Amino acid sequence: MLDLRQVTKTYRVGAFGGERLHAVRGVDLAVAPGEVVSLIGESGSGKSTIGKMVLRLIAPSAGAITFEGRDVAAVRGHRATKEYYRRVQGVFQDPFSCFNPVFTADRVFGLIRAEYHRSASAAAWRARVEEALATVRLDPAQVMGKYPHQLSGGQLQRLLIARALLLDIRMLVADEIISMLDASTRIDVLNLLGDLKARGLGILFITHDLSLGNYISDTAVILRRGRVVEKGPTGEVFAAPAHPYTRRLLSSVPQLHTTWEQADAALRAGGERACPGCARGGQPGAHGPVELAPGHHVGCFTAQD
């Protein structure tokens, strides 16, 4: 459904724009309907940049993003853009700053109606809103007519998702949507994403938290400095990480039942590995991703900055 081919984003930096910052380099990935793809990376890995390019908030410097077979860069003009956003929506990290503080929840939904569903009758619209709220498991009585400051972070985040569901979305870009929520409510939002996936929505789940990426996603994409270092079925990437960076990252994740010493010992027991791409005669640092198992790709171990 969503396809990224060799997508690259380069920024000009420095006093006179003389230097280049490669935020995203040659990223290939695909999201199918009913699939959750996690983009996992530390700060500066380019994960949010990819999300913003998919949402057309910034344009890629090179490469192509296609959605349902059509090039996203070719979406021009008011009507086509609106049509695109009817299908693709984003939800972001900070739910508290996403709402107009003087608009009630009804009015937020009303804006969607005015923009996208002018022809819907009042009754049909109300039914639609209630259905969207039921999907995100919010009680309409609890949120309708309320101002953002009267709702909790988890409720606001679910309200944002409900707002996206009022459109006929096929694809949701969820950029760090739970990092600002409390532990006891974040799992509810994660479960909600799981339910949406069951309804056939494609989800691009962007996170820095490896355990969250693992919980919900079908495919995990590990990014480092704009490059994909490892990509594959989540279970495989987490159980048998191949790239040294992925392995180090996983051993640093604080876990409830494993101490860092135990994780280190396991890492050492695994030993050092040679890059499979270079071993097959690829040029160190320049060869592309190598397929280890069906769908499990790993980038060159020696590729730096």
Place this chain on the structure above:
Amino acid sequence: MSLDVNDLAVYYRTLRGDVRALDGVSFSLADGEIMGLAGESGSGKSTLGKSLIRMDARMRHVAGTVRLDGAELPVADDARMVPFRFHQVSLVPQYAMSALNPTRRIGRMVRELVRSRGVDYAGVHPELLRRLELVGLDEQVLRRYPIELSGGMKQRVVMVVSTLLNPSLLIADEVTSALDVSTQRAVAEALAGFRDRGFVKSMVFVTHDLALVHQIADTIMVMYAGRPAEKASSRTIIEAPRHPYTRMLISSLPEVGVTFAGKRLQGIPGRPPGLLDPPPGCRFRDRCPLAFDKCAEQPPFAEVAPGHWAACWKAE
């Protein structure tokens, strides 16, 4: 006992009345103990951390005492706390990025800071260099401006500066929350190293991340709605918690290896009570699956096993 907090209550003044952010907190810290202070937003964990070093203008000390190394800590009196700060009690703030003066080179900032506390800088300079080296920073950083350092480096500089005078108590307020996974680990381990080397006697590590804090803390205290819910050794809190809130909190944390398809985790329904006018009795009552009539009465924070305290009628 290096720190002894007894029935501490701190309220926030607002136009609509007092918000009871901290309502009767008692605990103690042994020498060399790192206590993780965990809880959700609004549980009072940061308020407790702040109360021990500096109350801001909105905070009002209502009741309770704090004793540090046998001497009373005048937490309610801003002026009388001055000689204790940095010497006896020190803080690593959440945003180390904004804790450094952007217009000063780091070396000059430290010099000014140390002198302002009436300490001879020449006497501590060699120790400063030694400790910077310990956390993997070389002397060069003293000649740099904060903007020239990365987030992790700034965090480590602040940690070294905060503990330079070997305070008895260090409060680390969400120090790892804004950092990447690998930097988080380095910072947490460096803090534990400071304790091992005796730079600080005991530490309160405020965090919302239980998985992280149990890696370095000896004990964990979980707070809920302004009161302690449970305190025990880190291992006990993770593996055999007795308070229903702690149990539900831990079972809602996704771990590497747990997936939505395999095992659907449950959150805790409901939300914490407002602290402007909190209901009487146990504050977790409304969300608790075990609640019964007696919960209308506030359970004491009692020792249910040696070294294990819990505030629940059903925790025996």
